[in-house]
Amino acid sequence: MRRMWAICSKELQSYFLSPTSYFAIAVYVLLSSIMFYVSFVVYQPSILDYRLILGDTLFMLLVVIPLLTMRLMSEELRQGTDELLLTSPVTATEIVIGKYLASLGLLVVLVLCNLIYPLVMSFFGPMNLPLLWLSVLGVFLMGAAMMAVGLFASSLSQHQMVSAVIGFVLLLVLWLMDSFLANSPSSSLQQWLTPFSLSGRITNLIKGVLHGPDILYYITLAALFLILSIQVVERKRWR
Amino acid sequence: MLQVQQVSKYFDQRRSVDGIDFEMQRGEIVGFLGPNGAGKTTTMRMITGYLKPTSGQIWIDGLPMHEPSRKARTKIGYLPETPPLYPDMTVNSYLRFVADLRDVPARQQKLRISEMIDRLGLQGRERQIIRSLSKGYKQRLGLAQAIIHQPDLLILDEPTSGLDPNQILEIRQLIRELGEQHTVLLSTHILPEVSTLCNRVLIINDGRIVMDGNANQLDQSLNEKFQVLLEVKTRPDKLRRLLDNWQNVSTEYLSSTEEEQQVQSIQLRLQGADDTDFRERLSLLLADARVPILELRKERLSLEDVFVKLTTDNDPSESINSTDAGPTVISSGAESVKEDQADVETVPLEPAKTDRSKTTDGEIPATTHNKEDDAK
Numbered sequence: 013m014r015r016m017w018a019i020c021s022k023e024l025q026s027y028f029l030s031p032t033s034y035f036a037i038a039v040y041v042l043l044s045s046i047m048f049y050v051s052f053v054v055y056q057p058s059i060l061d062y063r064l065i066l067g068d069t070l071f072m073l074l075v076v077i078p079l080l081t082m083r084l085m086s087e088e089l090r091q092g093t094d095e096l097l098l099t100s101p102v103t104a105t106e107i108v109i110g111k112y113l114a115s116l117g118l119l120v121v122l123v124l125c126n127l128i129y130p131l132v133m134s135f136f137g138p139m140n141l142p143l144l145w146l147s148v149l150g151v152f153l154m155g156a157a158m159m160a161v162g163l164f165a166s167s168l169s170q171h172q173m174v175s176a177v178i179g180f181v182l183l184l185v186l187w188l189m190d191s192f193l194a195n196s197p198s199s200s201l202q203q204w205l206t207p208f209s210l211s212g213r214i215t216n217l218i219k220g221v222l223h224g225p226d227i228l229y230y231i232t233l234a235a236l237f238l239i240l241s242i243q244v245v246e247r248k249r250w251r
Numbered sequence: 252m253l254q255v256q257q258v259s260k261y262f263d264q265r266r267s268v269d270g271i272d273f274e275m276q277r278g279e280i281v282g283f284l285g286p287n288g289a290g291k292t293t294t295m296r297m298i299t300g301y302l303k304p305t306s307g308q309i310w311i312d313g314l315p316m317h318e319p320s321r322k323a324r325t326k327i328g329y330l331p332e333t334p335p336l337y338p339d340m341t342v343n344s345y346l347r348f349v350a351d352l353r354d355v356p357a358r359q360q361k362l363r364i365s366e367m368i369d370r371l372g373l374q375g376r377e378r379q380i381i382r383s384l385s386k387g388y389k390q391r392l393g394l395a396q397a398i399i400h401q402p403d404l405l406i407l408d409e410p411t412s413g414l415d416p417n418q419i420l421e422i423r424q425l426i427r428e429l430g431e432q433h434t435v436l437l438s439t440h441i442l443p444e445v446s447t448l449c450n451r452v453l454i455i456n457d458g459r460i461v462m463d464g465n466a467n468q469l470d471q472s473l474n475e476k477f478q479v480l481l482e483v484k485t486r487p488d489k490l491r492r493l494l495d496n497w498q499n500v501s502t503e504y505l506s507s508t509e510e511e512q513q514v515q516s517i518q519l520r521l522q523g524a525d526d527t528d529f530r531e532r533l534s535l536l537l538a539d540a541r542v543p544i545l546e547l548r549k550e551r552l553s554l555e556d557v558f559v560k561l562t563t564d565n566d567p568s569e570s571i572n573s574t575d576a577g578p579t580v581i582s583s584g585a586e587s588v589k590e591d592q593a594d595v596e597t598v599p600l601e602p603a604k605t606d607r608s609k610t611t612d613g614e615i616p617a618t619t620h621n622k623e624d625d626a627k
Contacts, residue, residue, distance in 0.1 A: 014351055014357075015351060015352055015354070017351075018348055018351030018352055019352075022337070022340070022348050025339075025340070025344070026337070026339050026340075029339045030339070091335070091336075091337070091338070092331060092333050092335050093335040093336070093337060094335075095296075095299075095301055095329070095331045095335050096329075096331075096335035096349070096352070096396065097352070098300070098301050099299040099300055099301050099324060099327065099329045100324060100349075100352040100353050101321045101322075101324045101325045101352070101353065101354055102352055103321065249300070249301065249302060249303050
């Protein structure tokens with residue numbers, strides 16, 4: 013347990029020391045605040061609803077999350093510090109979970125940054141708070157699943173940029189799963205794939221409905237990619 | 252302490268380590284020698300559990316390292332070729348991180364870290380970012396990382412590579428001190444390091460162990476014939492008359508003897524038929540003939556020669572001259588280079604030696620080929 017926390021806190025430290033994470037968060041905040049400006053200040057909607065803005069900003073996670081996770085394993089492989097980790101009594105599971113927890117810590121920061129918009133809105137009238145927290149939880153769950161995908165991508169290559177691209181492509185495929193075959197004649201296949209799509213799951217989220225199967229989907233997705241990452245790390249020994 | 256039994260490692264189809272077999276007792280400092288690409292690092296990585304052997308077994312203090320075993324890994328300390336450091340961390344936080352990873356009890360951590368800092372001369376640098384440390388300090392920190400949990404077995408992969416001479420001496424002193432409490436396996440291709448540090452030497456070549464023994468015994472076992480190097484000041488024709496057919500001792504002229512009638516200093520190597528010492532008789536012979544001796548030296552096989560003999564596939568008696576000239580990892584002395592030049596010069600003069608020189612020449616491509624293999 014202590015070993016896992018050691019890895020987690022080391023990763024958190026380097027998140028807050030590395031320019032990449034500041035840059036990624038800054039870009040996210042910048043773009044989402046532009047969208048907030050456009051949809052709240054320019055259009056001036058008649059109702060105060062955070063969900064309207066949330067839906068617009070979510071797709072940016074596709075880019076931001078691979079940028080935040082690309083370092084996690086790639087850096088160890090490139091620096092040769094994986095030799096330290098794999099020859100110490102740490103297990104592959106502890107390494108992967110420790111790093112994943114650190115990325116969740118960063119996700120919390122990201123989600124907290126998002127809270128500034130409902131805060132601004134609340135000055136203009138009462139907000140539906142349960143609905144707000146529900147959508148925040150939804151965003152966190154989706155982000156957590158995406159972080160696991162990014163972590164897996166990072167364990168595949170020792171080059172950060174390659175990891176980021178792999179992570180982006182994986183997330184994009186998951187995101188667009190249902191629209192791939194939108195025009196194809198085999199609609200049964202499309203129906204079959206739709207439940208696995210990230211973006212498909214968001215529609216419920218944006219409506220403010222936290223659906224049991226959605227929660228299960230996010231958790232399963234995260235667990236699947238964490239297990240895959242553990243396997244990849246363990247595999248390093250079999251080279 | 253450490254048992255390595257019939258361990259092999261294949262990368263795809265390429266064989267890197269081939270059925271290595273050795274044991275280490277507690278308290279030994281063992282030098283692990285070999286040319287580049289011989290399989291030293293791979294072997295060490297298998298011992299530390301970073302790589303799994305394709306076949307064979309590795310036991311550390313009775314615990315299997317060839318299976319996933321957390322317990323066996325607590326017993327080793329490992330300094331890879333490049334120290335595994337995180338450039339963004341400070342020295343202190345790095346050591347704390349490693350102490351956590353290596354299961355150092357929380358209560359002892361502070362003490363252990365300050366002990367490491369004292370011992371490795373890192374005082375005043377605790378708060379420095381690792382990126383800004385010099386290479387020597389990085390190496391020391393790498394060593395601190397390997398010993399912070401007081402492991403039974405310490406594996407050091409080229410601990411002195413890339414350091415300046417002063418730092419090398421410091422690190423060697425440190426390793427010697429560590430050897431008093433830990434069992435140490437260190438790889439190197441710097442041979443004097445082995446003779447000063449280790450009480451046992453393992454030489455590996457092409458994935459196989461070609462020599463296992465005491466550093467001092469090594470040269471004795473290979474040095475079957477008594478050899479001396481001689482420098483005298485006389486006329487070549489006179490010297491030839493004296494030494495040709497003298498007591499089964501063969502001569503090899505190392506300097507030019509073209510001007511037969513002129514008094515000059517002549518260097519030559521004399522080799523007896525067996526290991527009996529003929530220096531006394533030789534000096535008396537030369538004194539009787541009033542030939543002044545400028546230098547008379549018994550030639551010992553250095554660890555370098557042993558290394559070259561064992562790691563090239565050629566017949567040992569021929570390999571010295573053909574390999575010493577190459578830019579091998581071994582720091583060959585100025586002498587041996589001189590010998591080689593001299594060898595080439597003597598070719599036309601010495602009919603008896605021509606055969607030998609030809610063989611030597613003929614073997615150079617083979618040796619070069621060998622080195623290319625090693626480099627791969």
